Amino acid sequence: MPQRVIDKVRKMYFESSVSINRPGHEVFAFFRDKDKYPQKRNSPVLVLEQTTEGEPRVGTGYREVIRILPFIHMEIFSKITRFEPNEFLEEDFESSGLFR
Numbered sequence: 001m002p003q004r005v006i007d008k009v010r011k012m013y014f015e016s017s018v019s020i021n022r023p024g025h026e027v028f029a030f031f032r033d034k035d036k037y038p039q040k041r042n043s044p045v046l047v048l049e050q051t052t053e054g055e056p057r058v059g060t061g062y063r064e065v066i067r068i069l070p071f072i073h074m075e076i077f078s079k080i081t082r083f084e085p086n087e088f089l090e091e092d093f094e095s096s097g098l099f100r
Contacts, residue, residue, distance in 0.1 A: 025086045032056050032089060046073065058083045062091075074098050 020027050035050045047065035054060070057080065064076040074095055082090035 028086045028089060035062060044068075051077075056080060056083065056089075068098060071100050072098050073100070 033056075035048050039045050039048070044067045045064060046067055047063065049063050050056075051061040051063050052059065060080045060083075062078045064078070066074050066076065068074055074097070076093055076095045078091045078093045080089065081092050082088055
């Protein structure tokens with residue numbers, strides 16, 4: 001089991017928006033299928049996998065492991081909370097902290 005570096009539980013809320021000069025259906029497909037793309041070399045994303053069966057929909061879960069520093073990683077779990085095909089995709093994220 002990984003050694004926990006930070007075990008404090010904190011709740012954060014944030015929103016982010018960007019402008020992407022692509023058709024909406026392409027942007028939606030990119031985020032909907034995020035676990036199907038190969039990770040680029042040296043990507044901080046070490047693992048990105050769907051944890052539930054079937055096509056993405058409300059309730060679909062994902063597990064992600066990212067590298068923060070060379071020997072510090074973070075495990076993140078997310079779940080789709082709103083899904084309107086080609087229109088809207090919303091996820092909630094949570095993490096239990098950093099580990100080595």
